[in-house]
Amino acid sequence: MAKEYNFQEIEKKWHEQWTKWHTYEVSEDSARKKFYVLNMFPYPSGAGLHVGHPLGYIASDIYARYKRLSGFNVLNPMGYDSYGLPAEQYAIQTGQHPEKTTYANIDRYREQLDKIGFCFDWSREVRTCDPGYYKWTQWAFQKMFGSYFCTAAGKAQLIEQLIAHFEEKGTEGLTAACGEELAFSAEEWKAMDEKEKSQTLMNYRIAFLGETMVNWCPKLGTVLANDEVIDGVSERGGYPVEQKKMRQWCLRVSAYAQRLLDGLQTIEWSDSIKETQKNWIGRSEGAEVQIKVADSDVDFTIFTTRADTMFGVTFFVLAPESELVAKLTTAEQKEEVDKYLAYVKSRTERERMIDHTVTGVFSGAYGINPITGDKCPIYIAEYVLSGYGTGAIMAVPAHDSRDYAFARHFNLPIIPLVEGADVSEESYDAKEGTVMNSPMEGKTSFKGFSLNGLSVKEAIAATKKFVSENGLGRVKVNFRLRDAIFSRQRYWGEPFPVYYKQGIPCMIPEECLPVELPQVENFLPTESGEPPLGNAQLWAWDEANRKIVDKALIDEKTVFPIELFTMPGFAGSSAYYLRYMDPKNGEALVSENNAQYWQNVDLYVGGSEHATGHLIYSRFWNKFLFDLGISSKEEPFQKLINQGMIQGRSNFVYRIKDTNTFVSLGLKDQYDTTPIHVDVNIVKNDVLDTDAFKAWRPEYETAEFILEDGKYICGWAVEKMSKSMFNVVNPDMIVEKYGADTLRLYEMFLGPVEQSKPWDTNGIDGCHRFLKKFWALYWDKEGQFTANDSEPTAENLKSLHKLIKKVSADIESFSYNTSISAFMVATTELGQQKCCSRAILEQMAVLIAPFCPHIAEELWEALGKTTSVCDAQWPELNEDYLVEDKVKMPIQFNGKVRFTMEFPADASKESMIEAAMNAPEAAKFLKGMQVVKQIVVPGRIINLVVKPE
């Protein structure tokens, strides 16, 4: 029988056993309550896992195992997000085909993951680049193409219903989310040819082909979604991004903006991530007002959230990209306007973001304020964005800082509208105060409308009401959330199941899916944006024979070109949680039975960096599938835990300038030194292994050291874990040296799951020592198994049940670090008690199983069990064992602890106060004093407030 805690042997044994027993494979079992735990599946990047990656997986694994022990049927799947830019960029950098590198990376990931002892059901693995998987990505896209969003019903409906509406009434009474407001009659609809009809419907489809401004990244050779662009450069690679008008597939995410916002109230996510999504969705309620252009029959619409300030409008501003610019510009101003437009066009997105200097030009035209009747000049300026609202604003310099800066620059009038607001130096933007000058004294306004004397908030409401009642405009809600650009000019992604018949996009029939990614010789992207799929020879659709054929056969009558774009990275990751419920189903994305059983994800664990990407798209995608009746819950992820990042802890050596001599940290200030990153793997407790350092790199072979106390002490700093900082710690190495159970324990012991923290291998010894101590509860020094049938003592039971109480509560609240502390305390206690009771030791093994499954199995087996510890029962808490018969209470006088006393647990407040006052220690505090207040918090404190008599 084993004596030493031989983790290597134990972990190998149980990994094999679990595979043999299919321990972690689950099936739908309507007799048992389900619980769905999910990790954000990884991109299999080339660098492999570092010690930070498994953090979230370990946290969710503990929860999954705990839930399983508590009697739930737990689904805990894993897979790979293997399509998209990261995988492809890696392939390009290493000069290999993305398919090859992706599969190699997946194997490497799997190997690493397997060492850590997760309870993943690998029989349900999905890979987004697998045709059997992306068939359903393509299928969902086609469903979106075949749907529109009905604003009256608040949900997606079949496009056929919209067509029927057009046939009958044209756009009259239409309630559909759309790109632009169109108006046509039934006759006009019927008179359209196929192409015009197709184009018209694109304005309503949820997946649509649109001519829009996109983020074009020439270096990556593709367009990017808004969340893939950060500070004007690409998230991946940091390459410049420019605005370009292109024909692209888009998803009408904006139609779901309100539902995406409302849904946040129904889910258990952190406030910060909800806040981030709220900001990203950016709802703002305001009014759209029609503005007539003087001496012309043109009019335009502005959007404002400050309807109350209409009396302070002194000019209007159009976005340079607005179609109105050409219509309004007068002949005299044309030259100047053109010059300005050319200037704006020359500026990159990044320049526009950083540089906020005031620029603009007068169009020559005047707009008429519908309430005051005043004629105000119309300007064109880049500070107004074409993509938001209507691309036109009314400017109120007194109460908007941007308008203020513009007015000052162009010497335009500023009319204050709030009593007491000083606008001589800056605008008054706050929505507070009493309204004045609305209208100004002696002036009249439309229908005698006046806001004077109201508070700003009342004035906003009153103006909205007035504007809509008098047909001057309407109340309107705007969202910052834009439609998602859904196509990429890259190779490594899902192909679109679309072909072009005389230029009209048509769907490849559902039965013919998936449309598999064709092999191409050259998959590199091009700066001009020619998609790599253009290099595919077998890439044409034979409509009659319903198959993919050589594109040489294209004849525009029966054989048509297939779409060359591919889908973006978020396509495959948007509904993968549904596929795990039924991963091998060839007939449906997920069967009704399985969707009903598993419902939605109960616990989702992943990084907060996906807040405005994946977590928005997924919610949108799921809502769409919910409208179709596929998904059984409106929100995909009920509870979300964002694990923090594990940062690296870098070490430094200090080289004296122009030498090869290195000086220890404490002495470095005496020299002129340069800090140099040193590999953390040759440093222990900040002490450098100098021999290893000499061997590390050739240039250090002759290195000399100035030591302190015979040691070379390194400096340290917390930085991102990355190869270039030499602070990457590989989990494989930790598993080899300490075992997976120690790794799991230590990752959780490091601190709260949701917090970012630096990795420091040094502390790991403490966790490893604990496991050895835990082991020693079962095996004594002579290698004898200690458990026997002796009755547990009251002390034993108390230690155990204290632990049950703490661990159960801590797992539920993801406070794993404190429950590990509790394990350490309980183990020490039981060790001191020399506890040999089988009843206690069995429960201890079950309690540790979620954290350290391997050692738990080994001990469970040693206890004579023949089934896996995973199938045991979570111990039940019996509070009776925790009841104290005596309580120690600190006695305070005037809020300060003076001494402590012991009382029977059931002592009354009065008797305790009396005893405290009669205690000999109390005498000096009571001398010449009288008690004015007595406070007793049972089990906590007794406080007597005294005052001189």
Place this chain on the structure above:
RNA sequence: GCCCAGAUGGUGGAAUUGGUAGACACGAGGGACUUAAAAUCCCUUGACCAUUGCGGUCGUACGGGUUCGAGUCCCGUUCCGGGCACCA
């Protein structure tokens, strides 16, 4: 600029939500065992004063406040992290 979340020993972090701050662990110092090392075990470890004994004072970023009592609640300030940002 707006919004959100933080700040506790040399280090990672606890504190039952207003009740003895610093659990647990690392590191450090001292000791035991050993020829020696490793491993293991024991003691000390927030600061300062007193250590001839119990002990005392100050301490949770800073400044105020509420309270018998504040790391925890309120007001103000500083610093770090995250989100949004010419969004009308």
